[in-house]
Amino acid sequence: MLTQDELKQQAAQAALDDVLPQLQPDSILGVGTGSTVDRFIDLLAPHRGAFRAAVSSSERSTRRMQAAGIQVLDLNEVSSLALYVDGADEIDHQLNMIKGGGGALTREKIVASVADRFVCIVDESKLVERLGGFPLPIEVIPLAREAVAREVRQLGGQPRLREGFTTDNGNQILDVAGLRYGDPAEFEALLNNIPGVVCCGLFAISGAQVALVAGQAGVSRLELRD
Numbered sequence: 140m141l142t143q144d145e146l147k148q149q150a151a152q153a154a155l156d157d158v159l160p161q162l163q164p165d166s167i168l169g170v171g172t173g174s175t176v177d178r179f180i181d182l183l184a185p186h187r188g189a190f191r192a193a194v195s196s197s198e199r200s201t202r203r204m205q206a207a208g209i210q211v212l213d214l215n216e217v218s219s220l221a222l223y224v225d226g227a228d229e230i231d232h233q234l235n236m237i238k239g240g241g242g243a244l245t246r247e248k249i250v251a252s253v254a255d256r257f258v259c260i261v262d263e264s265k266l267v268e269r270l271g272g273f274p275l276p277i278e279v280i281p282l283a284r285e286a287v288a289r290e291v292r293q294l295g296g297q298p299r300l301r302e303g304f305t306t307d308n309g310n311q312i313l314d315v316a317g318l319r320y321g322d323p324a325e326f327e328a329l330l331n332n333i334p335g336v337v338c339c340g341l342f343a344i345s346g347a348q349v350a351l352v353a354g355q356a357g358v359s360r361l362e363l364r365d
């Protein structure tokens with residue numbers, strides 16, 4: 140029986156196998172955040188000569204990539220990204236996701252939105268029939284925290300401040316339990332419209348195109364067809 144850590148390693152290896160043949164010497168790769176992505180960065184590092192640079196979604200991933208000798212560019216220096224690789228806290232079969240367990244959701248969503256293709260890497264515990272078991276992270280401007288919490292309660296959620304945590308953007312996170320999403324893309328847009336919300340961890344409007352799901356029987360590939 141493989142452990143969750145071993146499954147994360149397998150998902151990371153599958154991402155490398157998927158991405159490497161697509162990289163050119165001038166390619167720039169978007170890189171997410173989290174323990175699964177840490178493994179992907181470690182596997183990617185020996186191949187740093189096969190692509191030009193990466194764009195990072197967090198200070199954490201930037202530090203790890205730079206320590207591994209991968210050049211990291213600011214997103215403002217880049218006009219397009221062919222690929223973005225990141226993990227998720229939950230993913231459904233339509234490749235809608237909940238992200239932000241590591242608190243990097245805003246930069247993740249921005250970098251993902253620039254990329255042509257989002258490759259999501261998860262162990263099988265993250266694959267769900269319906270999103271909502273994992274509390275939804277919402278990044279908020281600190282002075283709007285209580286105002287956003289009131290709005291979220293109106294939507295049926297139970298918000299909880301992530302104590303002692305500040306995002307890379309200097310904001311706070313509300314982790315919201317109890318939400319029912321119905322149409323995830325509609326719900327994402329609804330949350331985005333609450334003043335003071337910087338970003339919510341629902342990735343439906345900017346969901347993944349491919350998911351590599353590592354399980355006891357191997358890695359399965361879920362892909363959206365156009």
Ligand SMILES: O=C(CO)[C@H](O)[C@H](O)COP(=O)(O)O
Pocket residue numbers: 171172173174175176225226227228237238239240241242243244247
């Ligand atoms: O959204 C994220 C960080 O903001 C991560 O992708 C998510 O939390 C999954 O992390 P891990 O690979 O450590 O399970």
